Amino acid sequence: MKAKLADVAKKAGVSVTTVSRVINNHGYLSDKTKSKVFAAMGELNYQPNSLARSLQGKKMKLIGLIFPEITHPFFAELVQEIETKLFEQGYKVILCNAGKNKQKEREYIKMLLANQVDGIIAGAHNLGIEEYQRLDLPIVSFDRKLSDNIPIVSCDNYQGIELAVHDLLQANCKKIYFLGNEQTKGNPTDERLTAYRDMAKEKHFTSHIRSIAFSDSVVLKNMRVHQMLTDDQPDGVVCTDDLTAILVLQEAKKLGIKVPEELKVIGFDGTQEVQTYHSELSTIAQPIADIATVLVNLLLDRISQPQKKLNKMHYKLPVKLLKSETTA
Secondary structure, X not given: OOOOHHHHHHHHOOOHHHXXXXXXXXXXXXXXXXXXXXXXXXXXXXXXXXXXXXXXXXXXXXXXXXXXOOOOHHHHHHHHHXXXXXXXXXXXEEEXXXXXXXXXXXXXXXXXXXXXXXXXXXXXXXXXXXXXHHOOOOEEXXXXXXXXXXXXXXXXXXXXXXXXXXXXHHOOXXXXXXXXOOOOOOOOOHHHHHHHHHHHHHXXXXXXXEEOOOOOOHHHHHHHHHHHHHHHOOOEEEEOOHHHHHHHHHHHHHOOOOOOOOXXXXXXXXXXXXXXXXXXXXXXXXOHHHHHHHHHHXXXXXXXXXXXXXXXXXXXXXXXXXXXXXXX
């Protein structure tokens, strides 16, 4: 049978009121009393009712995380960093894998509200979720514009593509292709495409864009990569994520295209997993740990000071080029 507050009080030899005061850290209590109560809670495996505490005006110390695909190396690493930093601050998380399903994301939002979370960090890719416009809850977004009053944290997407294109030009590439999403949706990641187009104008090379979206299947991505390499024969490719860049390298190998002699490739993200297992890939590395820190600090600040006016709505963090064999 599940232990109750009265069971803990009896085991510790104190009143129910004293147990409640220990759990809620309310008023002065001796260390001896606290130790007896905590020892009894441990022995009985008693867990305080968080929902009941929240109804008494106390924080749940619970944060909702909504992301698109937690098996993706970038999001897996970012979520891990966020969870670690929140745990260090005394918070637990509920992780929601929204995928490509708008209704699924809506259901998760309802579930988070029902569980009385103190705030949400959202980075899902579904668009048109009107609930974000109406939620009276501290929310911080990663790389997505959810609402005019929700702050965004991202890397400097524009700077990243600038660095990538500049490196390919320095390597004497004449036919540089952009491999990524060509549909602009008002999100910070749109700046990757904007940067490529601006660089083409500034450096006087022909713009070549081949569309691949995050939500496309691997089969579809492979088909488009194959078509690009066989029909267009670029000598430089800028990819908007590392997994797509790896597909380019794999397809080039099948076609007998030598990298980097005949084709140079640069990815985007720079996770530890990719750096470990595909160390040959040149990439634009996002500062994942720093992004997690800003997301967490910004959210906790909004939780503690909900009426505080934000100094800015978009926090951009610098990226860096990790140069390796694919652009050597």
